[in-house]
Amino acid sequence: MKLHEAPSPNARRVHIFMSELGIECERVAVDIRAAENLSAEFLAKNPGGRVPVLELDDGTFIGESVAICRYLDSIAANSAAPSMFGHDGVSAAQIEMWQRRVEFNFLLEVAGAFRNITAFFKDRETCVKEWGEVCAERAPKALAVFDAQLAQHEYLAGEHFSIADITLGISIDFAKMVKVVELPELPNLTRWKTQIDARASFSAQ
């Protein structure tokens, strides 16, 4: 098993997930600034040119970081902790719900603000600064919803650590790094962030 990757919030999500499960594998660096991910060789692995991509020993490629995590979860069935995707129908649905709220209402807005305001990928996409500003204004609003949930529950999707916590953690760190979104101080979110940052997995490289 090999992970083809470049530094990004999505690669970090996979690293944290693997560390939580105690899984290691070979890593292959892809140079996205040099557009290596858009080469014919790479597009044969993942038609959208996205990273990370997990290559299984039989030559199967799995793209999309959440899909990679689902595969890793399936091979880690011996783990003592409840699955980070849920342990029954209701918990699986609630984790999916929170995970999607983080992705669609926060991570995508931060990414939209970053890409359109800084024009980081202007060599390969059209950037619309005004749209980046709309995204930057919307992103913090989602955090208030997460803060209210974390006032009632230890973790984002309830009483167990889940992939929704990983996604929110990497998204907030990404937002702090790219500095295009103003992040409000919210007490429950701060309590939760301190707690998850203390997990060994959050220092995984």
Add this chain to the structure above:
Amino acid sequence: MKLHEAPSPNARRVHIFMSELGIECERVAVDIRAAENLSAEFLAKNPGGRVPVLELDDGTFIGESVAICRYLDSIAANSAAPSMFGHDGVSAAQIEMWQRRVEFNFLLEVAGAFRNITAFFKDRETCVKEWGEVCAERAPKALAVFDAQLAQHEYLAGEHFSIADITLGISIDFAKMVKVVELPELPNLTRWKTQIDARASFSAQ
């Protein structure tokens, strides 16, 4: 169990999924044009004000259509067909991968084009026409990737019908309805679309 809903691609995704599983439940109409989904009463059910939301008999609310489908899948364990979310680790990962490619690379682009070009929700969000045009230009490109996959496989994620097929089907129909995206004629996609449109579930209301 009650489904709070308004006409939308996401509600249709749940209807098709339920029909495939032979599940029925009470439906409650939410008037989103009158902003009923933004009322305090509704926001207590789903803090983002989105529809559909599934209300379980114990008062639990599950928002996000894919999360609702996961829950429905868990209560339909007697179904003879393979789960529409996959029957093992690799198939679950591949379905998740294709599902995400449809959502992020096609459905979100169609929705971005629709909302920003037509300004349908201009009473509640900032619309940037230039961004809508970027989305409209990007959306068809994803279809070429799906067409190439459908040249090799009967269904989008392989040899079994899955939620990725439902998501692509409702997304294409939505794109046809809102008419802001030019849809190329692609032979494998056309073959597949004819095939899934013939399923009884795709006529479910």
